[in-house]
Amino acid sequence: MLSSFQCLFTVIRTLPRLLTTFLLWAFEREADHVRGCAGFSCLVIGGANRLAGRRARLPTLLDRPHHIGGSSLTAAQAPEQPDFAPGRPIVFRNATVLTMDDAHRVLTGADVLVTGQRIEAVGPGLAVPEGTVEIDAAGGIVMPGMVDTHRHMWQTAMRGYGADWTLTQYFVWYYLQSGKLFRPQDVYAGNLLSAIEAIDAGVTTTVDWSHGLQTADHAEAAVEALREVPGRFVLAYGNIQQGPWEWSAAPEFRDFVTRHFSGSDDMLGFQMAFDVPGDEAFPERAAFEVARDLGVRVTTHAGVWGATNDNGIRLMYENGFMTPQTIYVHAATLAADSYHRIAATGGSVSVSTESEQSAGQGYPPTWQLRQHDIPVSLSMDTSVWWSGDLFSAMRSTLSADRVREHMHAHEKQETVTNHHLRAEQVVDWATRGGARVLGLDSLIGSLEPGKKADIVLIKNDASPVMFPLLHPYGHVVFQAQRGDVHTVVVNGRVVKHAHRLVGSDLEKARRATEETTEYLMGELGQQAWTEGMHPEIPEKRVIKNPYTYTYEDNVADAS
Numbered sequence: 001m002l003s004s005f006q007c008l009f010t011v012i013r014t015l016p017r018l019l020t021t022f023l024l025w026a027f028e029r030e031a032d033h034v035r036g037c038a039g040f041s042c043l044v045i046g047g048a049n050r051l052a053g054r055r056a057r058l059p060t061l062l063d064r065p066h067h068i069g070g071s072s073l074t075a076a077q078a079p080e081q082p083d084f085a086p087g088r089p090i091v092f093r094n095a096t097v098l099t100m101d102d103a104h105r106v107l108t109g110a111d112v113l114v115t116g117q118r119i120e121a122v123g124p125g126l127a128v129p130e131g132t133v134e135i136d137a138a139g140g141i142v143m144p145g146m147v148d149t150h151r152h153m154w155q156t157a158m159r160g161y162g163a164d165w166t167l168t169q170y171f172v173w174y175y176l177q178s179g180k181l182f183r184p185q186d187v188y189a190g191n192l193l194s195a196i197e198a199i200d201a202g203v204t205t206t207v208d209w210s211h212g213l214q215t216a217d218h219a220e221a222a223v224e225a226l227r228e229v230p231g232r233f234v235l236a237y238g239n240i241q242q243g244p245w246e247w248s249a250a251p252e253f254r255d256f257v258t259r260h261f262s263g264s265d266d267m268l269g270f271q272m273a274f275d276v277p278g279d280e281a282f283p284e285r286a287a288f289e290v291a292r293d294l295g296v297r298v299t300t301h302a303g304v305w306g307a308t309n310d311n312g313i314r315l316m317y318e319n320g321f322m323t324p325q326t327i328y329v330h331a332a333t334l335a336a337d338s339y340h341r342i343a344a345t346g347g348s349v350s351v352s353t354e355s356e357q358s359a360g361q362g363y364p365p366t367w368q369l370r371q372h373d374i375p376v377s378l379s380m381d382t383s384v385w386w387s388g389d390l391f392s393a394m395r396s397t398l399s400a401d402r403v404r405e406h407m408h409a410h411e412k413q414e415t416v417t418n419h420h421l422r423a424e425q426v427v428d429w430a431t432r433g434g435a436r437v438l439g440l441d442s443l444i445g446s447l448e449p450g451k452k453a454d455i456v457l458i459k460n461d462a463s464p465v466m467f468p469l470l471h472p473y474g475h476v477v478f479q480a481q482r483g484d485v486h487t488v489v490v491n492g493r494v495v496k497h498a499h500r501l502v503g504s505d506l507e508k509a510r511r512a513t514e515e516t517t518e519y520l521m522g523e524l525g526q527q528a529w530t531e532g533m534h535p536e537i538p539e540k541r542v543i544k545n546p547y548t549y550t551y552e553d554n555v556a557d558a559s
């Protein structure tokens, strides 16, 4: 039997306009009717944003200097950047180097030399060509650029807005109410800011899970922003306002793919992004066939509580569309049979731990994936809730796996004496693991001669957290943060140095984002805008206790 959310997804993809009209009507009509009801409308409306916040709260876009660790510098105070002319070799000197090669070699006091787009050499005391720019990496960690395999970059223009949302509230806001308001320039604004944010945090490759591409113009805007920022990106094309069998069949879609992705370009790749809610008619077949025809990967939200589940996996499997190239996002609420199918067909899972923990897709599944030997990559999903850095993704993923391991043991009156998941493994997932699942492992993901130079230096001399450096993997996962990202190189080009961006126009992103938020605020009206980020808090239930630590007047019967 289909769950309410499966129904919701199926209908969304089949009759988007009708459903939206109905739900908007129902939402307005029943906004106060939230408790004590069951069924479809209550699932959506009961979880939707009721209006707890009554104050008019407008966002302020602060004009602040760039943050560097514990201090800030204005442009005038900042030291001059070295001349990073194109083609000029670069060498990182005296670093702790996490190579992430097959042996996971960790080198101390080592150098990494970059010439052109590639890594020339890794090792101690390297001889370098004349004119090489030297970057003092002493006290720092040099590691491969991080890879995020699932980020809805267009949503970054609404950064932080949904901090208190559940997944239901997210669906209502984006899928049913406000997602359609986004114009091409709004997709551009979100993508531009997100792309800059990614490289600033050392995320050198990001999959833009771009499911707001309502028209060809929206798609053009998404690509334009990605090409403006000197990071490595993969556009995962999607459109939540239509079924994938509709948008993938449109001539404009084919035309767009042909124009932008005919040649090989490892700086901007392409995937198709859509979900399979489990309709037995399997209308998604047409979109999978287009992907097969184009020879592109499919990425799909799978195992999302109440939305996509084992039926979606089974349909993909029975129809022959589960491949080693398929990336399953979340995969958090699946039965063992589905994990077996993913493992058997060689697919991988993109784990978004902060998202799964906070929005409600299901428990972050790394413990299941380890058990089934399914390749893992990491992602942070959307900046509507979370920041676009993988330090938080690594930290939360390691912690979630360990929490589950301890809790499971305690339930059996046992004690975990050795953790199964280690910091080294999550660093691998954040770098090499992402490169592998994107088919880019021969190019990026490790620091080895011949590979493309996507490199991050974590170093912050002003921080008391950068020493002692005893356990480099642990330091990356549990000690470092995005403010400690000193230098970032993508494809041999320095895009950040001395904690300052090089070659990205943050002011342009600020203006574009400001225009988008002003526009959306105007479209929604101030009240709806404010209320949208203040969902109702569920009724408080106070338990009775034998020690009387609450006043009797406040005690409600929670039985």
Ligand SMILES: [Zn+2]
Pocket (backbone or CB within 6 Å): 150, 152, 209, 301, 329, 381
């Ligand atoms: Zn997502």
